[in-house]
Amino acid sequence: MKAVTWQGKRDVRVENVPDPTIQEPTDAVIRITSTGLCGSDLHLYEVLTPFMTPGDILGHEPMGIVEEVGAGVPDLMAGDRVVVPFQIACGNCWMCLDGLPTQCETTQVTGEGMGAALFGYTRLYGAVPGAQAEYLRVPQAQFGPIKLPEGPPDDRFVYLSDVLPTAWQAVAYADLKQGASVAVLGLGPIGDMACRVAQVRGAGQVFGVDLVTERLRRARERGVATFDLRDFDSEKELLTAIRDETDGRGPDAVIDAVGTEAHGSAAARLTQRASALLPRKLSGPLAERFSVDRLAAFHTAIELVRRGGTISIVGVYGGTADPVPMITLFDKQIQLRMGQANVRRWSDEIMPYLTDEDPLGVDDFATHRLPLSEAPHAYEMFQRKQDGAVKILMQP
Structure with missing residues (x-):
């Protein structure tokens, strides 16, 4: 079959690889009809290269x-139409029954000290072959795949694999009361959808912050009060502008949908680039012990949220030696929640919104639809934020 493989920093290729087969009684094999390109995939493309192996199959947003x-x-x-969550979980262990399938005790990657295995996401999460391919082996298929009705196009449901539950959890973790205010930092696919989820769940004010014109336009057209980082000479000016909309206090919650590659973190960016250039035998151990994130978005969230407010982190971070301003977190009494989305925890709550009325705008959420053969171009375009690329779907 054809599959998108990682070969090195900014080097992905579509190659012929062996077809997947049933290996365990709880496996399924699906023929993929749509598969997404996620912002998390870009971390593998650019930053998390020390944890990758040439030939790894990428991708974790499939349906088929x-x-x-x-x-x-x-x-x-055979013949069932399904969407597959990005994490692999059993559904029966204590963690799964407690609504935490990302911590599944059956699939935890204990050798790396990490949670549940993920499709297509580094050796830290099991090095499981990913979903940017023609076919996918799905372990723990007695729990993971979500059966779907025939008829509506893939765009109606494909985002249940990651985008929708990740955005839903981000808003749930923000602990918003009816009429509350929330600022979303980063308006990529997850941040954009988090704004939409916050609106349908009753937020009174939704602010969106980014510096990409197309992303800002999309959010603004759906009623989000947008703030373009390029319009401000300093972070202080941005903070003041948003606080002025909230009686000077700051939003009740801030969602960090940016993560480890935040704009404005020059020193950490240099460190990440230097690490990625080292031989893998050196870069891997160094990254495991001394890696740092670009924390500009997180620090902005800490400064922006009101005292006693909540920060919900949904952007992926991977550092082990990040400096965190504990004095400010403690003094402002900030609640902090984060983590990979627990897809099956939220999927039943989300499904009623995937109706013909389409309140979340899933039918036209994708900006680009490309054949799988054009994956290298898709990665480059998405990473460079070219041609208005916000969400890319690929069809094998």
Whole structure:
């Protein structure tokens, strides 16, 4: 089959690889009809290279048609249309039953000290072959895949794999009361959708911050009060402008949808680039012990949120030696929540919004649809924020 493989920093290729097969009774194999390119994939493209191996198959946002199931998957059959969550979880362990499938005790990557295995996401999360491919082996298929109705196009449901539950959890973790205010830092796919989720869940004021024209336009057209970083000479000016909209206090919650590659973190960016250029035998151990993130967005969130407010971190961070201003977090009594989205925890709550009325705007959420063969171009375009690329779907 054809699959998108990682070969090095900013080097992805579409190659022929072996077709997946049933290996365990709880496996399924699906034929992928749509697969997304995620901002998290760009971290592999640029920053998290020390944890990658040439030939790794990328991607974690798939939907498609079941081709084959193992004997331990009673509720799926060939021909079923499904969307597959990005994490791999059993559904039966203590963590899964507590609504935390990203911490699944069956699939935890204990050798790396990490949580549940993920599709297509570094050796830290199990080095499981990913979903930017023609076919995908799905472990723990007795729990993960979400069965879908026939008829509506893929765009209606494909975002249940990651974008929708990640944005939903970001807003849930922000702990917003009806009429509350929330600022979303970063208006990429997750930040954009988090704004939409906050609106349908009753937020009174939704502010969006970014520096990419197309992203700002999309949010503004849906009623978000947008702030273009390029319009401000300093962070203080930005903070003042948003606080002026909230009686001077700051928003009740701030969602950091940026993560480790934040604009404005020059020193950390240099460190990340230097680490990525080292031989993998050196860069891996160094990254595990001394890696740092670009923390500009997180620091902005700390300064911006009102006293007693909540910061919800949904952007991916990977540092182990990040300097955090504990005195400010403590003094402002900030609540801090974060983590990978627990897809099956939220999917039933989200499904009623995927109606013909389309309140979340999923039908036209994608800015680009490309064949899988153009994946290298898609990665480059998305990483460079060219041609208005906000969300890219690929079809094998």
